[in-house]
Amino acid sequence: MSNRPLALVNARLVDPASGYDGPGAVLVRDGRIAQVDKGGGAAPSGDAEVFDCHGAMLSPGLIDLRVKTGEPGAETKETLQSAARAAAAGGVTSFVVQPDTDPAVDDPSVADFILRRARDIAQARIYPAGAVTKGLAGELMAEIGLMREAGCVYFTDVDRPIVDSRVLMRALQYAASFGAWIAHRPADPWLSKGAAATSGELAARLGLPAAPAAAEAIMLERDLALAAITRGRLLVDQVSTAAALEALSRAKGHGTSVAATASINHLSFNELDIGDYRTFAKLDPPLRAEADRQALIEGLASGQVDIVVSAHAPAPAEDKRLPFEEAAPGAVGLETLLSALLTLHHQDGLPLIDLMRAVTWAPAKLLGLDGGRLAQGASADITVCDIGAPVLIDADKLVSRSKNSPFDGRRLQGAVTATFVGGRQVYSAS
Amino acid sequence: MAKIIGSASVLDDLRGRIFPFPHRHFLSAGDLNVLQANALLDLADGLVGLSRQTTKTVDWLAGRTLMNLFFENSTRTQASFELAGKRLGADVVNMSARGSSMAKGETLVDTAVTLNAMHPDLLVIRHASSGAAALLSQKVGCSVVNAGDGRHEHPTQAVLDALSIRRAFGRVEGLTVAICGDVQHSRVARSNVALLNTLGAHVRLVGPPTLIPSGADRWGAEVHHTMASGLAGADVVMMLRLQLERMTGALVPSAREYFHFHGLDREKFAVTAPGAKVMHPGPMNRGVEIDSDLADDPTISLIRDQVEMGVAVRMAVLACLAARLEGQS
Numbered sequence: 001m002s003n004r005p006l007a008l009v010n011a012r013l014v015d016p017a018s019g020y021d022g023p024g025a026v027l028v029r030d031g032r033i034a035q036v037d038k039g040g041g042a043a044p045s046g047d048a049e050v051f052d053c054h055g056a057m058l059s060p061g062l063i064d065l066r067v068k069t070g071e072p073g074a075e076t077k078e079t080l081q082s083a084a085r086a087a088a089a090g091g092v093t094s095f096v097v098q099p100d101t102d103p104a105v106d107d108p109s110v111a112d113f114i115l116r117r118a119r120d121i122a123q124a125r126i127y128p129a130g131a132v133t134k135g136l137a138g139e140l141m142a143e144i145g146l147m148r149e150a151g152c153v154y155f156t157d158v159d160r161p162i163v164d165s166r167v168l169m170r171a172l173q174y175a176a177s178f179g180a181w182i183a184h185r186p187a188d189p190w191l192s193k194g195a196a197a198t199s200g201e202l203a204a205r206l207g208l209p210a211a212p213a214a215a216e217a218i219m220l221e222r223d224l225a226l227a228a229i230t231r232g233r234l235l236v237d238q239v240s241t242a243a244a245l246e247a248l249s250r251a252k253g254h255g256t257s258v259a260a261t262a263s264i265n266h267l268s269f270n271e272l273d274i275g276d277y278r279t280f281a282k283l284d285p286p287l288r289a290e291a292d293r294q295a296l297i298e299g300l301a302s303g304q305v306d307i308v309v310s311a312h313a314p315a316p317a318e319d320k321r322l323p324f325e326e327a328a329p330g331a332v333g334l335e336t337l338l339s340a341l342l343t344l345h346h347q348d349g350l351p352l353i354d355l356m357r358a359v360t361w362a363p364a365k366l367l368g369l370d371g372g373r374l375a376q377g378a379s380a381d382i383t384v385c386d387i388g389a390p391v392l393i394d395a396d397k398l399v400s401r402s403k404n405s406p407f408d409g410r411r412l413q414g415a416v417t418a419t420f421v422g423g424r425q426v427y428s429a430s
Numbered sequence: 431m432a433k434i435i436g437s438a439s440v441l442d443d444l445r446g447r448i449f450p451f452p453h454r455h456f457l458s459a460g461d462l463n464v465l466q467a468n469a470l471l472d473l474a475d476g477l478v479g480l481s482r483q484t485t486k487t488v489d490w491l492a493g494r495t496l497m498n499l500f501f502e503n504s505t506r507t508q509a510s511f512e513l514a515g516k517r518l519g520a521d522v523v524n525m526s527a528r529g530s531s532m533a534k535g536e537t538l539v540d541t542a543v544t545l546n547a548m549h550p551d552l553l554v555i556r557h558a559s560s561g562a563a564a565l566l567s568q569k570v571g572c573s574v575v576n577a578g579d580g581r582h583e584h585p586t587q588a589v590l591d592a593l594s595i596r597r598a599f600g601r602v603e604g605l606t607v608a609i610c611g612d613v614q615h616s617r618v619a620r621s622n623v624a625l626l627n628t629l630g631a632h633v634r635l636v637g638p639p640t641l642i643p644s645g646a647d648r649w650g651a652e653v654h655h656t657m658a659s660g661l662a663g664a665d666v667v668m669m670l671r672l673q674l675e676r677m678t679g680a681l682v683p684s685a686r687e688y689f690h691f692h693g694l695d696r697e698k699f700a701v702t703a704p705g706a707k708v709m710h711p712g713p714m715n716r717g718v719e720i721d722s723d724l725a726d727d728p729t730i731s732l733i734r735d736q737v738e739m740g741v742a743v744r745m746a747v748l749a750c751l752a753a754r755l756e757g758q759s
Contacts (some may be wrong), residue, residue, distance in 0.1 A: 201645030207560035207581030277561030323559030
């Protein structure tokens with residue numbers, strides 16, 4: 001790779017951090033953004049290599065806070081390397097891997113293993129999240145401080161709600177002293193036990209065990225109360241119901257340190273998508289009613305939902321080709337995240353800059369990550385995307401090692417044309 | 431009777447009533463429209479006599495292979511399908527999950543692909559998971575009959591229930607049928623609601639709120655939580671089985687409290703329409719959901735008829751599915 005500067009010209013810059021959406025160009029030197037030219041678009045610096053965006057959107061590279069791979073422990077599902085390739089194809093330049101691996105990331109040495117593997121992977125920046133409790137068992141606190149020092153960017157027990165309120169209270173208190181966020185999945189464990197779908201007419205007719213949508217808000221109310229009394233930092237993992245959004249909005253009004261993610265799946269699908277036992281649409285949390293999906297889109301527009309995640313959860317065919325109740329939940333999403341998000345822009349009229357904020361500047365700012373903005377000195381993690389291009393998702397053609405995409409066969413609008421990490425091109429559509 | 435049905439013309443007439451099944455598989459009672467459902471009932475009704483005579487076998491399915499694949503134990507349904515297949519002249523193979531490769535961790539789809547390679551024509555499946563029959567049907571080349579998938583459907587049970595009702599009342603349309611008990615976990619209830627609606631009956635679902643699924647009021651059925659209102663003026667009372675482990679406090683406080691409020695006895699039955707009948711898909715928990723006095727009363731109970739109709743209905747279903755296969759090959 002040469003040390004020649006790179007000029008990305010003739011672009012529509014979308015930079016949520018500065019609120020700019022307009023024509024422009026970006027000059028990259030030594031892996032960092034050297035200059036952002038808003039308005040002009042003329043190629044700066046005579047010796048620069050020129051990349052013509054042909055009017056496509058140029059945004060900060062996407063940052064995905066919720067990605068599962070199978071490494072270590074279940075590499076047939078996905079490795080850090082294969083996930084990074086999928087990320088590059090989807091315009092995602094940074095992602096946070098979840099600690100529910102085997103062994104779990106509940107110890108600084110496992111975090112260190114992931115970071116060492118990540119250093120050899122050029123296609124994306126990979127950050128580990130650490131477990132809140134040892135073995136993700138919800139009982140004893142893991143070494144949050146040491147894992148924080150090792151490089152864990154936040155802490156979570158992933159899909160398992162921490163049932164013991166005292167454990168979560170202490171974790172919030174303790175993590176706050178390191179300025180660390182605790183991500184927690186709100187789901188009442190008793191109502192959700194064994195559930196494969198959301199209670200309602202469809203689940204009842206299909207004969208599927210189901211949990212009421214209220215299971216989410218019930219647990220969230222507790223979490224918010226604990227965050228308020230501990231002054232801890234609570235990241236609500238994958239809010240999915242209208243009732244939970246109401247609770248969230250109230251807590252934000254009271255000044256609690258709370259932020260929320262929503263998965264692209266819950267913004268794109270509703271419970272009817274499980275249709276005739278379609279296991280690719282079996283998710284955790286399960287898909288909700290259309291009214292909940294609409295509330296989620298409104299929540300994203302109003303900023304109650306801070307961050308959108310892919311909730312990338314690879315599951316090989318043998319885990320999905322089973323009766324619905326027995327099939328593994330989850331969907332791959334790194335490659336489809338941006339296209340699906342842009343489809344919300346085209347269909348529901350959400351402003352581009354607000355949508356892009358939820359996958360760039362919002363997560364970067366929350367966790368203090370490098371990137372996520374187009375500013376002089378920031379790392380040159382950049383995504384170029386033709387936002388109008390139609391795409392037909394074919395799961396078999398996904399780069400990801402697992403093909404469990406609920407978007408299979410769907411028509412979306414918005415195709416990634418190029419992805420840059422640290423100024424180096426890691427993906428090209430052509 | 432034996433002589434009449436055994437005569438060539440009557441048999442030919444019966445055989446002539448076989449029609450190609452509307453779908454390759456029979457997965458859900460909702461797959462039948464009113465014409466198809468009535469045609470199936472007519473055929474099954476005609477076949478009842480065949481099982482009552484000395485020579486019970488015909489050769490209509492000669493050369494066809496029927497596989498019974500039962501991942502859940504069910505003596506009555508399995509025997510019913512086995513007899514239905516044999517009386518039609520098919521080769522019948524019974525597979526149960528115990529001791530099979532399924533018990534050794536093979537997935538349902540792998541089992542299906544393996545069995546499919548042996549070229550069965552008809553595959554009857556019973557499985558504990560909702561949607562299992564639909565999943566299997568996507569992976570095999572033969573016709574699949576759903577003999578019960580989890581809490582989802584048990585369509586041949588609904589057809590045999592409809593036949594039992596039709597033979598007792600001369601019609602199904604316009605009758606009020608109260609389905610009582612554990613609707614939540616019942617595939618029989620789901621299939622019956624669908625078929626009875628198709629046939630024009632008024633359907634009620636009766637049970638404590640913990641045993642009636644949310645949204646059931648949108649299935650085209652009235653929901654009642656007391657037997658007094660649910661049974662008032664009903665022509666048919668269809669009792670469902672409540673599994674013993676669900677009566678220990680999780681869904682209802684105790685067996686005796688359940689029987690007190692929702693078990694069927696003469697007193698609760700008294701509010702039904704004159705000439706009302708009692709049904710039960712079996713096996714019964716006597717004294718829990720139904721009083722023996724009613725279950726064994728031949729003037730009221732259709733329970734034994736249901737079992738008899740089961741064989742005739744399954745013969746009709748298998749014959750029509752095979753007729754469709756013939757149309758394809």
